[in-house]
Amino acid sequence: LVSRKKKAEDTIVNVNGELIGKDGTSFVYGPCAVESYEQVDAVAKSISEKGLKLIRGGAYKPRTSPYDFQGLGLEGLKILSEVGKKRGLGVVTEIVTPGDLDEALEYIDVIQIGARNMQNFELLKAAGATDKPVLLKRGLAATIDEFIHAAEYIMSKGNENIILCERGIRTYEKATRNTLDISAVPILKQETHLPVMVDVTHSTGRRDLLLPCAKAAIAIGADGVMAEVHPDPSVALSDQQQQMDIPTFDAFHDELLKFMKQYDVVK
Ligand code: PEP
Ligand code: MN
Numbered sequence: 001l002v003s004r005k006k007k008a009e010d011t012i013v014n015v016n017g018e019l020i021g022k023d024g025t026s027f028v029y030g031p032c033a034v035e036s037y038e039q040v041d042a043v044a045k046s047i048s049e050k051g052l053k054l055i056r057g058g059a060y061k062p063r064t065s066p067y068d069f070q071g072l073g074l075e076g077l078k079i080l081s082e083v084g085k086k087r088g089l090g091v092v093t094e095i096v097t098p099g100d101l102d103e104a105l106e107y108i109d110v111i112q113i114g115a116r117n118m119q120n121f122e123l124l125k126a127a128g129a130t131d132k133p134v135l136l137k138r139g140l141a142a143t144i145d146e147f148i149h150a151a152e153y154i155m156s157k158g159n160e161n162i163i164l165c166e167r168g169i170r171t172y173e174k175a176t177r178n179t180l181d182i183s184a185v186p187i188l189k190q191e192t193h194l195p196v197m198v199d200v201t202h203s204t205g206r207r208d209l210l211l212p213c214a215k216a217a218i219a220i221g222a223d224g225v226m227a228e229v230h231p232d233p234s235v236a237l238s239d240q241q242q243q244m245d246i247p248t249f250d251a252f253h254d255e256l257l258k259f260m261k262q263y264d265v266v267k
Contacts, residue, residue: 001155002148002162002192011193013133013161015109016090018053020133020163021195024266025256026224028092028135028197029249030056032239033069034076040083042231046246048087050253054110055080055089056226060096061238062116069237074103081107092135098126105132115140115167115202118150128157135163137199140178141170144187151194164188164196165226168203177205177242180213185220197224205242211252215259227252 012021020026029047034040034057044055059076061069072079077093084091090109095101096117104111110133117123118139127134134154138147151162166185168178180203188196198217200210214225230236230243244252259265 001160002151002194004191004193007193009193011160011162011195013163013195015092015133016053016088018090020197021223025218025222025260026054026195026197027052027253027256028054028056028224028226029229029253030092031058031230031236032201032228032243033058033061033237034072034079034093035237037079037083039231040079041086042246043229044083044087044089046229046249048089053088053090054092055084055087056092056112056228058094058238060094060100062094062096062114063238074100077104077107084109095123095127098123101126101130105130108132110135110163113137113150115142118142118147121153124150124153125157128154128159130159131161132159133161133163134159135165135197137165137167138169138181138184144184144191147184148188148192151192162194163224164192164194165199165224166196166203166222167199167226176203176209178203180204180216182213182216182220185217185222189221195223196221197226198222199226201226201228201239201242207242207244207248210242210244211255214252214256218256218260218265219263225256 061071092110094112233243
């Protein structure tokens with residue numbers, strides 16, 4: 001169902017009026033984790049001032065250690081929803097278990113399925129049975145074929161609004177947190193009719209690489225860029241090393257807009 005052979009035209013996913021997959025690049029910015037109303041709202045203010053339509057933030061955080069901050073859960077979804085309404089932003093947030101899905105639906109606009117859950121088939125099927133768009137991340141060590149099959153699980157249950165997200169894969173290379181597989185973008189766009197985004201934050205794990213990698217994503221034809229922004233990364237409860245503070249984010253986004261203009265990328 002997700003194959004280009006089945007459907008030649010590009011799928012366009014409409015989230016809060018943002019047409020992901022149409023004419024150029026969409027942006028999903030926001031903190032790694034929802035920590036408080038004030039924290040999310042500070043980032044949301046900056047996003048909405050740029051005329052953007054989407055915000056991300058994790059309420060259920062899949063952390064490597066059980067002793068690290070696990071997220072605010074339902075309270076976090078409520079914060080996202082309130083801030084989203086106030087600032088006119090659609091909310092993208094990760095759900096980690098089918099049991100949380102029903103309750104979450106009233107607060108969110110896009111169900112994110114994280115790298116660690118790309119082959120959680122019960123979660124994929126449950127998301128596929130909803131009418132919310134799904135942002136599916138590539139697994140930590142998933143092949144492109146496995147990634148496409150995960151999207152197929154979602155669509156097999158009737159949900160056609162799927163956004164694929166390359167977020168780096170595990171290799172022997174230690175210079176970056178993961179290895180951004182930039183060629184996955186054109187391959188996924190050839191093989192499927194779905195929009196493809198690139199998460200520059202989790203793929204690099206390095207603030208100094210966010211801008212060049214976002215430019216590469218845009219240049220290679222990605223439909224969207226995801227990056228993490230926190231009002232004060234030095235006190236963030238997760239991913240301190242890689243989130244941008246707001247002035248850095250402002251400069252990052254300005255630079256991308258300049259780049260897009262220079263190369264005539266629409267949006
Ligand atoms: C995230 O986007 O918050 C996240 C945890 O990313 P990933 O699933 O790609 O590691
Ligand atoms: Mn993160």
